[in-house]
Amino acid sequence: MERTVTIVPEAGLHARPAARFVTTANEFDADCTVSLVDGDPVDARSMLSVTTLNARKDDDVHLVAEGDDAEEALEALADVLTTPEDEES
Numbered sequence: 001m002e003r004t005v006t007i008v009p010e011a012g013l014h015a016r017p018a019a020r021f022v023t024t025a026n027e028f029d030a031d032c033t034v035s036l037v038d039g040d041p042v043d044a045r046s047m048l049s050v051t052t053l054n055a056r057k058d059d060d061v062h063l064v065a066e067g068d069d070a071e072e073a074l075e076a077l078a079d080v081l082t083t084p085e086d087e088e089s
Contacts, residue, residue, distance in 0.1 A: 001070045003063050004037060005078045009085045012056035021080045022047045030067030032077060037062055044077065 009017040013034075025032045025044035033041035034050060037060045042049035044063070055061055061081065065073040 001065050001074055003074050003078055004060055005063065005081045007055055007057055007059050007061060008082045010057050011085065012059065013050055013053055013061070013081075017080065017085060018047060018050050021077060022050055024076050024080050025073070027076070028065075028067070028069045028073035030065040030070040030073040032063065032065045032070075032073050034064075034077070035062050036060070 007013060011017050013021060022045060032044035034044045034053065035041040036053060036055060039053065041062070041064060042053060044050065053061075063074055063077050065071075065077075067073070
């Protein structure tokens with residue numbers, strides 16, 4: 001399964017949004033990757049890999065998930081990327 005989403009948090013995939021993204025990826029059994037639309041995919045469970053994408057607000061990123069809970073994983077990861085930081089719970 002795959003999905004393309006636009007990053008909403010002001011910090012992009014850095015700092016707190018990246019930590020939240022990686023934590024969310026680790027909650028699922030599915031293997032998840034993330035990439036800039038024209039870039040190489042990296043492991044969504046790795047903080048170092050995710051932050052080295054240098055993904056910024058309004059960048060489109062491509063999410064791919066494979067496994068039993070892939071649909072749920074994609075939904076949760078997309079939610080992290082499309083929720084402004086001031087709305088995080």
